[in-house]
Amino acid sequence: DSGVTQTPKHLITATGQRVTLRCSPRSGDLSVYWYQQSLDQGLQFLIQYYNGEERAKGNILERFSAQQFPDLHSELNLSSLELGDSALYFCASSVGRDGYTFGSGTRLTVV
């Protein structure tokens, strides 16, 4: 157990639907990062939150949004889902300059 908790582990949904992925960082970690991993593109950075504030944005689609709550857990919202959104979504947390710790991911399948 890495200490970063992601739920659900698996999600199957239809095109056009909206889903929410949840991440609880390691105790004490203020930063949360979301990454998307698809077969042909590797790990792609989506967005970073630090202590409740958005800190950095990657190539995140406008249909995707995220937030970090006062208890530091984060949610990634994916809407108007398309087949191409099927991927593994990972959350990572960190404190300081070392040790980005990843969760076990959510596998999203859009049918």
Added chain:
Amino acid sequence: EDQVTQSPEALRLQEGESSSLNCSYTVSGLRGLFWYRQDPGKGPEFLFTLYSAGEEKEKERLKATLTKKESFLHITAPKPEDSATYLCAVRGWGTDKLIFGTGTRLQVFP
């Protein structure tokens, strides 16, 4: 733009056959080069962080080295349980995010 290229894409080794994985990078001021191991369907597992050229770190059969343009992950006398995808990532100045390469998929046969 920060970029990471890993080679080879895939590597098949006999148990005990040592080899090296390469990670070439371009980054606007390196604030850390990271190696991760990833098993199928699981999250990346942290292995090493290197910060400056000449730095080396070891863990069991793995040794990571860093130059100004690339990093190597040396695997000595690998075992089948070392089979995994090895990912390299960099962090540049002014950012906390990691930029990942596409990984090297290592298979070690008994």
